[in-house]
Amino acid sequence: MKTLKVNLPGREYQIDIGLNILDKQLLKVVKLNAAEHVVVVTNTTLHDLYPDFIFNVLAVSGVKVSTCVLPDGEQYKNLETLSLIFDFLMNVSANRKTLLIAFGGGVIGDMAGFAASTFVRGIPFIQVPTTLLADVDSSVGGKTAVNHPAGKNTIGSFKQPEYVCIELAFLKTLPSRELKAGYMELLKHGLIQDAEFFNFTQQHTLEPLNFDYLEEAIFRSCEIKGRVVEQDETEKGLRANLNFGHTLGHLIETHAGYGKYLHGEAVGTGMLFAAFVSWRWNELAQNEWELISSSLTQNLLPVKLLKLDYETFRNLILHDKKAQKQAVNFILLKKLGESFILPETSVEKLWDEFKLFAQKFPGMISLE
Ligand SMILES: NC(=O)c1ccc[n+]([C@@H]2O[C@H](COP(=O)([O-])OP(=O)(O)OC[C@H]3O[C@@H](n4cnc5c(N)ncnc54)[C@H](O)[C@@H]3O)[C@@H](O)[C@H]2O)c1
Numbered sequence: 624m625k626t627l628k629v630n631l632p633g634r635e636y637q638i639d640i641g642l643n644i645l646d647k648q649l650l651k652v653v654k655l656n657a658a659e660h661v662v663v664v665t666n667t668t669l670h671d672l673y674p675d676f677i678f679n680v681l682a683v684s685g686v687k688v689s690t691c692v693l694p695d696g697e698q699y700k701n702l703e704t705l706s707l708i709f710d711f712l713m714n715v716s717a718n719r720k721t722l723l724i725a726f727g728g729g730v731i732g733d734m735a736g737f738a739a740s741t742f743v744r745g746i747p748f749i750q751v752p753t754t755l756l757a758d759v760d761s762s763v764g765g766k767t768a769v770n771h772p773a774g775k776n777t778i779g780s781f782k783q784p785e786y787v788c789i790e791l792a793f794l795k796t797l798p799s800r801e802l803k804a805g806y807m808e809l810l811k812h813g814l815i816q817d818a819e820f821f822n823f824t825q826q827h828t829l830e831p832l833n834f835d836y837l838e839e840a841i842f843r844s845c846e847i848k849g850r851v852v853e854q855d856e857t858e859k860g861l862r863a864n865l866n867f868g869h870t871l872g873h874l875i876e877t878h879a880g881y882g883k884y885l886h887g888e889a890v891g892t893g894m895l896f897a898a899f900v901s902w903r904w905n906e907l908a909q910n911e912w913e914l915i916s917s918s919l920t921q922n923l924l925p926v927k928l929l930k931l932d933y934e935t936f937r938n939l940i941l942h943d944k945k946a947q948k949q950a951v952n953f954i955l956l957k958k959l960g961e962s963f964i965l966p967e968t969s970v971e972k973l974w975d976e977f978k979l980f981a982q983k984f985p986g987m988i989s990l991e
């Protein structure tokens with residue numbers, strides 16, 4: 624088992640990563656928290672795969688455990704489903720002493736986290752991520768949100784968990800497509816901050832699962848994210864680097880309809896685009912662009928989008944039809960392992976690059 628601390632004054636928390644660690648670690652933390660009541664938020668898929676899992680883990684603790692089971696999918700990451708969590712919490716008479724456990728991928732983590740940050744103005748919560756994406760990214764850092772039909776993650780808050788338990792055994796049941804999508808956010812951390820880590824990932828394959836490799840890679844990925852969050856929790860500047868690939872990624876998710884492409888898939892294509900722009904704008908050297916594009920394309924599926932025109936592209940990127948603004952903060956790579964924020968990047972220029980990108984990578988992105 625590997626352990627990491629996220630040091631935020633007054634809200635520091637521990638992340639444990641390992642195989643078959645959950646039973647012991649979760650019990651310890653729940654006891655430490657002196658919670659009277661634990662509410663597990665999960666979805667139907669996980670509930671079927673691991674029936675009453677957390678309930679059983681906590682059985683010996685004597686703590687009351689209730690399980691709120693939500694429908695599964697990004698298309699349910701909205702205010703309506705969030706309301707189901709609030710209804711559940713009201714029904715079981717939850718209060719500030721209730722501990723919420725998010726048991727699932729990023730969708731569950733984001734929704735349960737948002738519920739925890741707003742229910743009776745805030746109750747403690749723990750992340751038990753079950754996807755690779757949630758292991759390396761969404762369970763760490765305290766961003767919570769639901770989607771609005773017009774924009775991904777537009778309604779949310781910052782709420783740090785009390786504890787994160789990354790149990791690697793859950794990856795055994797995760798479909799390969801999900802695994803590859805999550806891997807994109809892991810690679811992202813190497814690309815933006817740590818060339819040595821990126822090279823380390825290139826010496827390993829993702830499948831078949833190698834838990835020693837995964838433990839190390841997830842640890843290093845969380846460490847990179849944790850250090851960024853410590854310096855800029857609420858994204859005043861530095862943290863925006865973690866959005867590398869997300870400008871186009873969010874556009875793909877919204878334009879295709881939530882759920883059609885996995886978040887990691889959309890972001891992976893967005894990372895390829897951002898690296899392409901970095902190379903085109905003479906930031907990223909040719910050899911590094913080639914290395915990065917070959918690594919990313921190996922793990923990406925083609926994305927098919929409905930026809931896009933400049934207006935739609937702009938509206939989706941700016942989330943606002945009426946905005947006067949024509950520019951956006953765009954994350955570029957200076958080199959492998961170093962990103963930077965280019966403020967006021969013209970959306971029109973990005974559109975020109977996007978058209979070129981779609982021509983150059985017809986196998987990666989096509990417009991119907
Ligand atoms: N808060 C953040 O900082 C942050 C960062 C990155 C992504 N996100 C968000 O995370 C979400 C994506 O998360 P995700 O990729 O984990 O998707 P997800 O939560 O939808 O999970 C993917 C699928 O895998 C299933 N699943 C989960 N664990 C499983 C397991 N162990 N075995 C079998 N099936 C399992 C789920 O039921 C779901 O069908 C997006 O909404 C994205 O916006 C948030």
Ligand SMILES: [Zn+2]
Pocket residue numbers: 760808869886890
């Ligand atoms: Zn992401």
